Amino acid sequence: MSERVKVLSTFGSIYGHRPEVALRLKGIPYELLLEDLPNNKSELLLTHNPVHKLVPVLLHGDRSICESLNIVEYIDEAFGGPPLLPADPCERATARFWAQFIDQKFARPFWISICMADGDKEEEEDFLKEAKENLLLLERQLKGKKFFGGDSIGLVDIAASGLARWLQTFEEISGVNLLTDEGFPALCRWAKEYAGEECAKACLPSKEELVAKFTAVKNFLAMADVQK
Structure with a gap:
């Protein structure tokens, strides 16, 4: 898939680090968009994570994926490169x-x-x-x-x-x-x-x-x- 990849995160987030490192391990370029939390949540964040309104969120083309471990598994399945989960x-x-x-x-x-x-x-x-x-x-x-x-x-x-x-x-x-x-x-x-x-x-x-x-x-x- 060649759609543009973006990561919504905030500085110093343990959970925001996870999709970043997964993308880097896969060799996938991405744009990092830092949110000013907790008081200034962007419309982009509220639109793409309307349930929890939290980071991180992965934007892949017209798709949005929330929850850090869920995002890592999506990255593993959606992109080529070294596997992040075992085959067995x-x-x-x-x-x-x-x-x-x-x-x-x-x-x-x-x-x-x-x-x-x-x-x-x-x-x-x-x-x-x-x-x-x-x-x-x-x-x-x-x-x-x-x-x-x-x-x-x-x-x-x-x-x-x-x-x-x-x-x-x-x-x-x-x-x-x-x-x-x-x-x-x-x-x-x-x-x-x-x-x-x-x-x-x-x-x-x-x-x-x-x-x-x-x-x-x-x-x-x-x-x-x-x-x-």
Whole structure:
């Protein structure tokens, strides 16, 4: 298909990174359109994602595809290039399982690490316990492989991309260290491999930029809480 490809995203979005890296892995040129969220949603976004009104959205000709993992699977099926999911049906189902696991289990801990109330030790302990248990499950999935899918980046790696850059950011802001070489050597090695891959590196924001963005988010939320 030769139709023009656009990605609606916003700076620093974990989910917005996913379609970008998938397109780059496939060698598909695209136009990145950054939304000013949450207050200034464009008509383009509201038109093409009228249900959730969120990024990312992939625009491919007259088609619009929403939800980041759904977009990655669409890219894999619609374009040529290296496959992002295995050919074997069982392995494909397994990859989808772990991609969904990452979305379901890591979104909450990421945001708790940003919003966690200072001094709330019980909440902090629950967060650390949950996050470490889930990281351990992912650690075991690598089983000595370079990437979750083997020798090249696939669906699960793209789903887990938040661990390769955003988790470091949230650790710095919250002062909590989760992904250590001692506790999760395979995941730490994987994170460096992922962030060093040319296709991923080209669309990963720097940690400094992310720290600035999410520190501002944390300060805004803290101020809003004080004003209640």
